[in-house]
Amino acid sequence: MLWYTGKRLLQMIPVFFGATFLIYFMVFSLPGDPIAALYGDRTPSPGVIAQIRAQYYLDQPLLVQYFHYMVGFFQGDLGTTYSGRPVSEVMASAFPVTARLAMLALIFEAFAGVLVGLIAGLRKGKLFDASALVVSLLLISVPTFVIGFVLQFVFGVQLGWARTTVSGEAPLNELILPALVLASVSFAYIVRLTRASVSDNLNADFVRTATAKGLSRPRVVTVHVLRNSLVPVVTFLGVDLGSLMVGAIVTEGIFNINGVGGTVYKAIKLGEGPTVVSFIAVMVVIFVLANLLVDLLYAALDPRIRYAK
């Protein structure tokens, strides 16, 4: 386990620097003036241009620019927004809201997704299974922002069960509807993944052995089938964080939530390039770290990985 953890940590270092450099490289070495590109249709004042040149070391070679950026990054300086507020400060105030939304979505997609997938896998070919498959395909093919608009319209406007926009403090009960929207696509993927791996595991030798030694059906299903079926689901949750982040940008934009995603959404809409780039760089770093965590969790769940060198 220690060997595995060490190896993973070492492998993460080039990925971390590579991914941040990639974003940096894309923004600042495109043909043309990066400052003009960042500000879209507007022309910033000469003072702002000079400030940005100094801030990003634009008159120095790209690698030197990147080096300065990373040094600042590790000292907690994540860049500044269009209006000059430090990204770290905006992050700190917006993060709790997004964390609450993401937790709600995660709880929903993980529990409901695994439950529906398990039942569908156990009753393969029956009505429940067929409808679960159809619903999951539909949820995947309808874009998140359409699901968001429709649910907002039906539950917020027509039925009046929920508020169409979330208030500033974003209490949990107002976040239920946005969380359902955010969770919808991942829920569909988890259903399909769990169903496939449950139906595979039902035919596995260890399940036959467990049944043969006289264990009750509920015990075989929960302890032997379900636990082994969770391994691919956990891996998926790590990769899925990327689409959850995009989903948060869209969902928080639609429901006007003052979280990290909502901030990025407004910055994209207003053409505030520096804010978008700083925030997404931080998101990618979180994504890389979360996947490292999932890798380690994966090893804890699956003994075959723990002992393999």
Added chain:
Amino acid sequence: MPSNSPSGQTHYVAELEDTPVAAVDRLDESQKARSTWADAWDSMRRRPSFWISSVLILLIVVVALFPSLFAQTAPDACDLGNSNDGPAAGHPLGFTRQGCDVYSRIVFGTQASITVGLLATMLVTLFGVIIGALAGFYGGLLDALVSRIGDIFFAVPTVLGAIVLMSVLPVRTPVTIAVVLSIFAWPQIARIMRGAVLSARNSDYVTASIALGVSNSKILLRHVIPNSLAPVIVIATVSLGTFIVAEATLSFLGIGLGSDVMSWGNDIGQAQTSIRTSPQVLLYPAAALSITVLSFLMLGDVLRDALDPAARARR
């Protein structure tokens, strides 16, 4: 057929037709063995979802190629007097906020979505197959290098990376969006291709080719790549659908196709202001988009089942 042995015991010998030898004898060597693709075709053509998705995809592609065959009203012949009106004679789906015909805009918007989806899928597949095949076949330093570079691109979620690039790119055409999406999406195909090539490389027919003195490049092109493509084709079909969703998401955020380009994503994004008064303006293009994506997902599912012998046996 009882026969008497010298010891006087009776033995029963099965008729030749009842033994496994008969099956071997029946093999006609002049006939070619059935390929994976022939088996897959047999399994696919029995499934209704294969026919439904193929017919839909064919229809969508024809609409994308010849939109004027399907819509009589020009999509840019808009009359503000009809703003957000419901269905009328000759305008089955009603009008947008600008008073344009919704049906005609859907028909003419097909091209943008399909172009982005097809082009991005082709780029990702071409790049992924070449990189993955070389890395898996030659191994060693090349493999290590390519895999680590792939890890870096894989660490940036596709749409997040596309948001960054699109918000600094001045040109926003279907081609730029397709290129931007494929920059971040190729490692997935490359990884799958590498895995498939690794297992094909160790198969008997490759060992046989090496023993016969066939050159490395010929083995790679004639034997290894054709036999490793099945999983790539499945993933490519599914990603075509996800690229179309990604384009719509970018257009919705305002950094996808330029607002002058007719596309489902742009239309859905522009319709959000009128959803309360006339939801049809948002729902119809969204339905067109979802049916297209659904068709590719269904086809991907059928292909997966057909190309994986283990999955075929399980069904």
